[in-house]
Amino acid sequence: MRPPRRLRDRAPQGLPLRAITPNALTALALCSGLTGVRFAIGDVNGPNWQLAVVMILVASALDGVDGQVARMLRGTSRFGAELDSLSDAISFGVAPALILYLWSLHTSPKFGWICALLFAVFCALRLARFNAAIDATDQPRKAAGYNTGIPAPAGAIGAMLPMYLWFITGEDRFRSPWLVAPWVAFVAVLMVSSLATYGWASMRLRRRIRFEALVVIVGIGAALISAPWPTLVVICAIYLALIPFSVAGYARVRRLRANMSVAPPDAP
Template sequence: MSNLFPPFEPDPRAQPRRRFQAVPVRVLVPNVVTLLALCAGLTGMRMAIEGRLELALGAIVLAAVLDGMDGRLARMLQGTSRFGAELDSLSDFVCFGVAPGMVLYMWGLDTLGSVGWIAALAFAICAALRLARFNVMLEDPNRPAFAADFFTGVPAPLGAICVLLPVYLELIGLPRLVASPAVAAAYCVVIAGLMVSKLPAWSGKKLGSRIPRDAVLPLFVCVVLFVAVLVTWPWPVLAILTIAYLAALPFSAMRYARLAREHAQAARATAFAEGGEAMLQPEIDEAERPGRLN
């Protein structure tokens, strides 16, 4: 009869049940870096609205650096997650789609009226489409192994760095006639098209995965010197890097085409060899059948 009326208060010795499992710190660190990149992109938008273009450009470059770190940190710490991937995509859209378009619009595209706004919108929309396609292609099981070294189209962070080339040129000291708002709008549309195109762009993911011991110290010196030069002369360095990257895209496409031809030839050779073995197999079985008269 005592079981019919259980006590109102639960047993104090019973441990409370956890509704959610504890999250490892190694999973949180990459997401924190992604949020810092998002904060940098949003700050760049604020600086552009206030007319402080140099700080706006610096914030977008910082967001690009942090974006390059969060994925590597996640793989290094084995803290990859679906939540982190979605958060990274949303952050990339704001930092490398909305923020650069806003900077360009506040820099000079606003003088073109609706045409300048349409160019900024086109860049932001193409950045969103580029990121959506990237997330879908990660799950493609039929993608050849060599294609992992290439992006399909210019990635969003590099597109954001490249599209700001007219601003770099003006900050260097070139007159606006060289990069007028009309030219900048056309250039913005071209970079937007490169992001959503199927142009193979070398990713460089496997570059430096294994470094010889005798090259470690020179690499440290080169990285420190590059950072020092970038901080001292940021706009000439960014302009040179942008022009060099755009000039290297045709060579990247040619290398991808060569690797694709080699892969197709190897696949045809393998299929021919397997087909020849399949055709010879019935004759071998017939010859080995017992009781056959010679």
């Protein structure tokens, strides 16, 4: 017996799984960032600095895939965008600032806390600027595949560079607040700067080097597994060295667009 027509025509109830998955990844990234603070606070055995850093790296990895998953599953939403920004502010702003303060900056409480605050607040300001422009139709940098300033995950990974060097060498000079504090403040300024930095969309590979690119990606993954701290030092150095090239690349894109806009129309 067929069900009544009013039951057959009723819209399906419930929230589709594709709408939950990306938000779940974002929530896991938030949990990972906060867990990094827990390892920095420590227990009876003291803080575990390496696990604290690993938690921030895991949050960065999850943040890198949640947006892609949302687009693949057609599960993008304004709620997801707001949750992602909130997660980024905590995982890549508050959590790294607290970890660095507990690791080094607390030995110079006033100066160190000011730099930790700058990092957390500047990360929030960067995300607020991003959210304010999310509905803007004219975003030339985004259209060209560039970011404005360094992204929050890159800022968090870069700010912890002194920790990687300390893990490798064990030398206390890398833990000095007079080295760590200026570095953290410098990375914070990069996050809120107007510098054009490379985004994923601006990196285009030629068809004939796809295999070579795959080999490089596999090599980086193997290096991160076998020697994570030296690899992260190299990645941070390369990323910072590429900033002048990204600025010059976007300036070239702007010149090309300006020339196209003032070019005279074709004669009839």
